Each structure stands twice: as C-alpha cells, then as structure tokens.
Amino acid sequence: MTIHRGSCHCGKVAFEVEGEIGEVTACNCSICSRRGSLLWFMPRAKLRLLTLEQDLGTYLFNKHAIRHRFCAQCGIHSFGEGTDPKENRVAAVNARCLDGIELSALAVKNFNGRAI
Ligand SMILES: [Zn+2]
Numbered sequence: 001m002t003i004h005r006g007s008c009h010c011g012k013v014a015f016e017v018e019g020e021i022g023e024v025t026a027c028n029c030s031i032c033s034r035r036g037s038l039l040w041f042m043p044r045a046k047l048r049l050l051t052l053e054q055d056l057g058t059y060l061f062n063k064h065a066i067r068h069r070f071c072a073q074c075g076i077h078s079f080g081e082g083t084d085p086k087e088n089r090v091a092a093v094n095a096r097c098l099d100g101i102e103l104s105a106l107a108v109k110n111f112n113g114r115a116i
Contacts, residue, residue: 006098008071008078014050015078017042017093024095024106029113031061031068035077037094038108044081044089066092 024038059068066082
C-alpha cells in the first residue's frame, strides 16, 4: 500500500495518507471554486495527522456538516472532514498538497456542488 505524504505550504501541517490516488474531484461550490482544491475522498481513518491538532484552523459554514481544515499559519487548505450519508467518517484531502504528485496526470471529475 502506498503512503502519500502531504503538507501545507509552511510545513506546520503535515499528514500521511494510505492508499492509491484515483479520481479526484473538482467542485464548483462557493468555497471549492475559490480555493481550487482537487479533492481525494477517503475514509477518515486513512488520513493520519503528523502535526498538532492545535495548529489546524477549522472553517465551518452553511450546515456546518464539513470541517474545512487549514493551516493557522500559512492558510493553506489541506483537507476537510465530514460524514457520508451512512454516518461513516470521511476525509477529503486536497491532492494539491501531496508530495510528488503529477497533478496534470490525475483524472479529474467535475462535481456540480453549486447546485446543492
Ligand atoms: Zn502552513
């Protein structure tokens, strides 16, 4: 199993993800369109923080269903946390924060989040 390492820009937030990166999602909702993240969805258990929880900021809006996490120092959004319809904990990692990923080679699925 591949371990991907990721971080924010300044390095204060670091994490590891276990798994093979497949399709990533580009969403056009109000927040995703602004930050331009490419989201890799996975069970939350596959995401391991290598940093202190206190170094992460949390942004909530709308129904507060998703915890948008970002570095409190450099502001980069590295992942979000939430639950799926079956109440399983999921994470959406910003593939742009992963080390050694050829972004142009990723299969991108466009999601019409604006319509939700
Ligand atoms: Zn940072």
